[in-house]
Amino acid sequence: MGKNLLLKLSILLLILGFGLHNPVYAATSPGEDLKKADVSIDQAIDFASKGDLSNAQKAYDQFNKTWIQIEDGIKGDSATAYREIESNMGQVVYAFTLKKQDQVLLALQDLKAVNEKFVNGGYPKEAGFKKEDISLDDFILILQQTKKEVKEQNQAQALEGIKKASSSWLSVEGVVVAQSASVYSDSERDLVSIQAMLAANPPNYRLANKTIDSMINYLTPLAEKSSYTYWDAAMILIREGLEALLVVIALMSFVKKSGEGKGRGWIWTGVLSGLGVSVILAVIVKFVISSGAFGNNNALIAGWTGVFAAAMLMYMSYWLHSQSNIADWNRYIREKSQTALSTGKLISLGILAFLAVFREGTETVLFYIGMASQIKLQSLLIGFLIGAAILGILAYLMVFVGLKLSLRPFFMVSSLIVFYLCVKFAGMGIHSLQLSGLIQTTNSESIPSIEFFALYPSWESTIPQIILVLVAVIIVLSKRLKNKKTVVENNTNTESRKLS
Template identity: 80%
Template sequence: MGKKIIPIIFILLLIMGINVHNPVLAAGNSNEDMTRAEVYVNQAIDLASKGDLSGAGKAYDQFNKTWRQIEEGIKADSATAYRDIESNMGKVVYALTIKKQDQVLVALKDLKAVNDKFASGGYPKEAGFKEEDITLDEFIMLLQETKKEVKEQNQHDALEGIKKASDSWLSVEGVVVAQSATVYSDSERDLVTIQAMLSDNPPNYKEANKTIDNMINYLTPLANKSQYTYWDAAMILIREGLEALLVVIALMSFVKKSGEGKGKAWIWSGVLSGLGVSVILAIIVKFIISSGAFGNNNALIGGWTGVFAAVMLLYMSYWLHSQSNIADWNRYIREKSQTALTTGKLISLGVLAFLAVFREGTETVLFYIGMASQIKLQSLLIGFLIGAAILGILAYLMVYVGLKLPLRPFFMVSSIIVFYLCIKFTGMGIHSLQLAGLIPTTNSVSIPSIDFFALYPSWESTIPQMILVLGALLIILFKNIKSKKLITSTNNNI
């Protein structure tokens, strides 16, 4: 029984481990923490007044490092103070970037003033910091503000703006995907592309401005819609559930073909765990920490689960392909004493089902929560039931057709489907990690954007997909050569 909770433990560890790279100081008095941190601001002011901007920059960097360790305490005490300090820190970074002594001094003194105000208790105590979800109109305004910074070629503030938009994307993506899957995919692609353009050295302001303009143009018509139908709700479940369904059905068909009854229990355990954790996490995000505050972590979770699932799908695809020879399959059954799957493979089936359902399930639930205020409850429920019914029919047809296929075509078709999902999950996973800022992005106009394969115009996500395809072709070629040699050798012996 304990083994069946492996998927849940795995994902909880993953979620808890996401922010281990950002240590936080032990809880203490945030006013005293700020007083200690401000020593570095005073050093920076002293050095800047002497004309040593390089030294001032290094001193400010020390303040910034300390700030990252104490900011949670300040954020919990006063949201207003937190925002004022962050805003003035941005001004300091910009002033140091353009290397103008007078502006550096002004920015540092302004930062010192808000720090002093907080340390002396000048900011009122608040109930903590909670970023509110934003509307699509407000999201478009974020893009417009970022565009303004891009036009002024203010790299730091432009980057901060597009990162804020990326973090806020979770608040509005449900509204977008309910109306257009294409616009949803384009938006996620362009958010990553703009960050890469602004991070370049030198920044590509011209293309960044053009891409932001394009985003504003295709998102604006969607912001005008205030009511959704049951079909909008149904399409969300169909679109988001199809990839997970393909994985689960491929696994179910496989265990039925192998005659391994225990495999079904593991798969259903993974499916139900994935659904349960998805709902729990989505509710926590929506009603406790908000979509806006969770935006970056959502991309990290989606990215890592996508990558892990892709690795497991790659193995599954290779294994299915290797069993497409009937003689090999019969020999495998005999070696396992009529037990088609080892315990390790049974566990992996459950984990893979969990990852596939969890990755798609969390977004689906968040989409529904996001559009709940703009659709009648009756329409939402009807749409959900229609989507579930369509997925159920597709599942039945897939299983029925799969069981009717002879062994060799079954394994060949299954391996192709699973390999396709491996390629798509790889692209989606890496792209999500790029959206979170964990992996850099190198854009290329020579790479097309193809949603069906989750192909994005960046080398970091495309190269692994190309390696997978090339590796698969080499394996097939090697097996064909080996098979021909075996046939030739057999004929010669005869």
């Protein structure tokens, strides 16, 4: 048992390792790192002085990629230097959008001067950016500063501000979700929308300003709350755990119906490894790096996990629906009577359980970290236990009801639940990738925002959901036509035998 569990955990964690691996920049000292990165700025200045703005942009982009890898070192060495470098980088980005040689060259030279000042020790040593997470009041202040840049129509600074808000969101989302799930959903939607409005050509300053105003208005009342109860803590676990629970229960009920014991082992392995990795990741965020620094990475992890889980849920939903015919199910059981479920399917059950639990588990523990400073430890633990107890009762009822159902209703209900989660995970996954900036956002006022389905007013997240629904409809209709054709053929064969 121990060896098998260890082997299963190793396989699942290896898969995760390939997905999350990110090479770390080999740092020496912050000054030396920046000096090496400045080679790209020198190249950009050289190209810009010759009027070659295209290659100047490419050289600057290379500096920006390196900056992302070394900025924590500069930030830890001098908060003042970090702010000035970031500000000058914003000026460079803005100059490139204007496509004017003299402004690009001046902005690059100013950035070069600031970098050299840091390399030569011209800034005071001050760790102004602490590892402590920012408060919701601080987050609202970032929005207010961004609003000011939007009003003055400073595109580069406004974009920088909203990106800062997006990366800092992880620090405050636990405080928000503990009080209002709808405000939490609205905040994530609006952060993506504002960034798209400001990145548009031309930028939609009017709508961006209106949306930031709306965010400030609905977040401000939440910032006034200074402490939380055990019920706030319980609701976080119930809300976040329910979707993962639905996936796990559907998988468990399926292997119970099939009489395959090994499948349960893989599912439990996926659940435990998902919980374990979630806790480890949260501890790293809390004690090793700041939540703000982890913000985009968390969005990327949540995004890709959601997309992969949606793909697997789509297959699982199709497979469950295909077994709703009793004759098909009996034939499947006969075919697998010797080996039960194939090894590939067993592993996929574990991976799907892992993805569902890991995605929701990471969110849950990070939410708890966000509210930990504003709730008594006793209340937090009691809330967690109450939430776990309620989820346990729901799990028991789901399994009990599921096993009482006959085969056809069981598979039909299970396939509908799994397909619903498939659509929702797809929307949530793509939205998280938009939040990280990996996928662009095309807003549309004609698309409603429906939290239940993770439907957001952007074409990039909505179109894949529409495609999933259309594919499901086509599959259901084609299966019905096939069944009707089979019935007609069987009736024809029966009549032929009677006549003969």
